[in-house]
Each structure stands twice: as C-alpha cells, then as structure tokens.
Amino acid sequence: MPEIRNMTLNFGPQHPAAHGVLRLVLEMDGEVIERADPHIGLLHRATEKLAENKPFNQSIGYMDRLDYVSMMCNEHAYVMAIERLLGVTPPLRAQYIRVMFDEITRVLNHLMWLGAHGLDIGAMTVFLYCFREREDLMDCYEAVSGTRMHATYYRPGGVYRDLPERMPQYQPSKWRGDKEIAALNSNRQGSILDFVDDFVARFPACVDEYETLLTDNRIWKQRTVDIGIVTPERALALGFTGPMLRGSGVEWDLRKKQPYEVYADLDFDIPVGVNGDCYDRYLVRVEEMRQSARIIKQCVDWLRANPGPVMLDDHKLSPPSRGEMKGDMESLIHHFKLFTEGYCVPAGEVYAAVEHPKGEFGILLISDGANKPYRLKVRAPGFAHLSAMNEMVQGHMLADVVAVIGTMDVVFGEIDR
C-alpha cells in the first residue's frame, strides 16, 4: 500500500478570492484542512511609523488607506483620539455629519463585502447589484470631499466643510444622450441631503433584492450554513468584534454600549445571530444595512432643520478661511503656523475606538506634547479576525476556506497597516 501523506497547499497571495494579498499555507488531508497558516504583511506600509514622523493632520489621509473600503470610519477613530487628548468637542452639526457619513460608510463597506462574498462562493449577480448602489454613495463622498474614496473629510474639531447646497450632476457627453442624462440627474436636482434622503427611501427595496437572490437560495445556504461556527466564549477570547461577535450571539455594539458623537440620541436596533456560522453573520450584516439607512434618515432630518458651524472656531486648531487669511495679519500667522508646523497635542495617552463596519477600530495615541504623535497604534478588527483563521477552518473542506475568508470581511489595508 502506498504511503499517504498530507499535502501542503499554497493559496494566494495573488488569488481572486484572497481579498487582496493574503497568502495561506494549508495543510490538507485530502480535501480536508488540517491546519491553516496565514502569512500576512505583504501590504505592510508602516502607517504607524509614518504617522510618528508627520504632524497630526497630515496622517488623516493615511487613515483612509488603512481599511480602504470604509474610509471615513478610520478617520473618525483617529480624529477622536486627537480630540480627546486636546479636550475639544466638535460642534453638534459636525457630529451629526460624522454619524451620517459613518453610516454611509457602513453601507458602502457592507455592499462591497456582500458583493465580494457572493462572488467568491459563486453568486455573480449580487456583485453587480451591490455596485449599483455603491456608486451613489461614492458620489456622496465626492460631493463633500471632492474625492470618491480617500476623503480626508473628518478633521480634529469637526469636518472639513459643510454639506454642499447642490448635488453635482452628470454632464452631457458623447456617450450619453440627453434623455439618459436627465434620468441620471433626476434625483440630483437639490442638495446632497435631498439626494441622501432619496437614497435611503429606495435603499430598503434594494436590500430586499439582494435578499431575494441569497437568503433562501439553496446553494447559498449550502455554502454558508454551519460553516465556520464560533461559540460566543471563543469569539470573545479570539478578540472578535463587530458583526463577527454579534453573529455568535453576543449583543455588543460600541454605538449602543459606549456611545460616541450623537449615537445615544438616535433610534436603531442591533441585530445578533444565533448559531455563529457564516449564514448568521450574513444575516447580521444585511440587517445592519437596513438599520444604517434608518440612522441616516434621522441624521438627514436633523441636519435639514439645524444649520450651524461644522468646525470649531479655534484657529490654533482649524485654519481660518481663505478670505480672512488674505486680509487679516493674525489669520495669516495662524494659517502659516498650522500648515508649516501644525498644532501641539498635550502629553498623555488615549485609546479611542469606534464601531467600524468590520468591528472595533481603535487608535492608541501616545503624545509627548509635540506636533507629531509619539506612538500611534492602530487596532484593526480584521487582524484579530484573521488570526482565528486556523481555528475556524480546521476540519472544513478547501472550498469552505473561501467562504470563511469572505465572512471575515478581511481587507489587507488595515490588517497589514
């Protein structure tokens, strides 16, 4: 009888289902996984070290590039850490804008996750549906910050600027006729708030569409039910947060339990799973999208009724307007000092965490009183989730590895940092 040996299989780093640059070394007994050893760090850019060598404000853009599918939530944790050390609170309107964009970001992230997860395990159509809605939200990013993805919109002391009065519209081109342009622009006639309002009105129906494709789909259930089960105790010990923890039935959401900004005043529910398998985590995330739409709606209504400042009027921290800078000597000095040297943050240390779409995204900031952070540590939710890879896939088949990678919602920007 020939000797039967375990086979070692290399998965990635250039594999379409590896969600970026994950390299997995799998030890297989036939089709069954004995051990999985993820090799990470292929996207390591030393963001934390770069941030230690820059004034505080110049690192906000780096935060966008951590988890590059939920940009503004990363910024949020970073500016919150700085604000806590400085002891400043942004104006209420800025807090509502932040919450609205956090939730827009959550929907963006979950749409990306749903599309990619579906694509990985064989459901092509969902991806196209998800990207249709994602495009509208990207336009919201672009309307407020000028860029579709890496916004650098949140600043210590508020947000960069107020919401625009007019939603940008499609321009006529030789590829699109007038009729098509008019149809595309039909919900872009008013302000960005009108556009977002219109979006949240039609979005629940879109989520219904995704659910029609997946929730009762026999193949979808075969691929996700009872795959990668994690008990609540194990989920806590493994450092799971966010939908990964809630999928296992632990009701824990920083927005409810340790509310920041204005989450305490908003009305929304926290979905939790029962079995802790991939299917429950799918249901949790889909329900989160519906809840996010509810939160966005409440923010839109508040923002319509309450105009006001969106940035602290403290020119030691936020730049004076261009007009003031041209005409007023003191504003010129403030502007010059802010852009050449930045501001000094009092010595101390702080850990600021937000409920990021993937889990708890935290920033540990240690300052020695300088204009640059002394140490910045990013607590990326995906890092803890991926470290549980070995435990989650043991005893599963090779094809289930892809389902587990999908359910973790890994993005290498934040894991490798």
Add this chain to the structure above:
Amino acid sequence: MPATLKLEALVDRLTASLGTSLVAHAVAQGEVSIVVASVDITKVARLLRDTPGLQFEQLSDLSGVDYSTYGHADWITQQATTQGFSRAVSHGQANLQTPSSQGRFAVAYQLLSVSLNQRLRVKTYLNDDPPRVASVVEVWACADWYEREAFDLFGILFEGHPDLRRILTDYGFIGHPFRKDFPLEGYVEVRYDPEKKRVVYQPVSIEARTLVPRVIRDDGRAPDAVH
C-alpha cells in the same frame, strides 16, 4: 459625575484584587490605566480575566512602545539658541523630558470587559536587553498574533509564546523597524534586476528628510480648550 465614579470604583476594585502587583494607576480622558511589573504579567492577566468585578474577557489590543526618544524635539523653542534652526534633518537636539526611567520598552494591553462594559489599559515596562516579558496567549488566545507583531516590530521577546515568528515584515528581514533608532526609510530596497532575472536587495537610494521639524510647545500655543 457618574462616569467618573464608575472609573474610581474600578480603580478601587483593581487595587483590592491586584495588591502589590499594581505599581501605579491613573484616570485620564475617561480611561483607567495601570502599570504593573513585568514579572507579574501572567498572574495579573489571569486575575483581570477571572476576578468578579473585573472580568476582562477580551484583549482588544496589544502594542509595543519604544520610549527611547520620548520628549526629544528638533528645535529648542523655549529660549534663543546658538545653533539656529536646522532644516530637513532631524538631530533631536532639544531634549525636554527625560525618557522613562522604568525601561526603554513598554507593552500596552487594551482590555475590554463585555459583560461589565468597562475598559482598562495595562502597561508594563521592560528593562532587559533584549526586552522580554511572559506571553499572555494562555489567558487571551488573540494575544498570539499581537505578540508576534510586537516581536517583529520592536524585538520584544514573549516567553512561552508557542510560535514567535515575524508576521508583518518581509521573509528574511533584519532588524525591528518600529524602534526609534531604525530609520524611517530603512536600510535596503528591492528592485528587479533584468540581468539576474530576479528581485535583488540593495542599500536604500533615498535620503532621509524632515519636512516638518518635531517641536514641543507648552507656551500657550496648544488649543485654548486645554487651558
């Protein structure tokens, strides 16, 4: 304020349960942080997880810190100097605060109790060279990768760790890049060599430049809200 009372109550419970292992404690920015001796870390970790009233079931984060240049600045800003202001290079000439005498390296553990909804930061300073501390993988399973990361980036040895390999840096990387004496641009770069038909390593070709000097100001220039 009830939030502060809650933190004070947590400090009381910590002092009662940890006893002499607790070296120092502080409440700031709505957070409790404690310092423990590095020899006690596994004992303290177990107590923190299992004592009723503490119940820190989850290790949110673990990070290494290198305190060797704490309080160093590039420019002397308090009084006139004879050196003038350096440009584009970082000399770290103004040493305003002495770095911690407790040790060059520290490990900061961020703990979370889901059942009691409380957070805690535990810090321990390491004196040895190379810095070493006992692993807490036995207590919190997720410490596995976090400790590998701190080993990789700072060279902190976690004794009792089952598999202390590098995690983020390249295969065959030399040095611990997040130490303050490791230059930002590194030592080597890679490029594809068309003659050898493979990727080769060579010394870095870029020069270190400081665009914004590091300054420490406490002369009232910090934002108003602080004062």
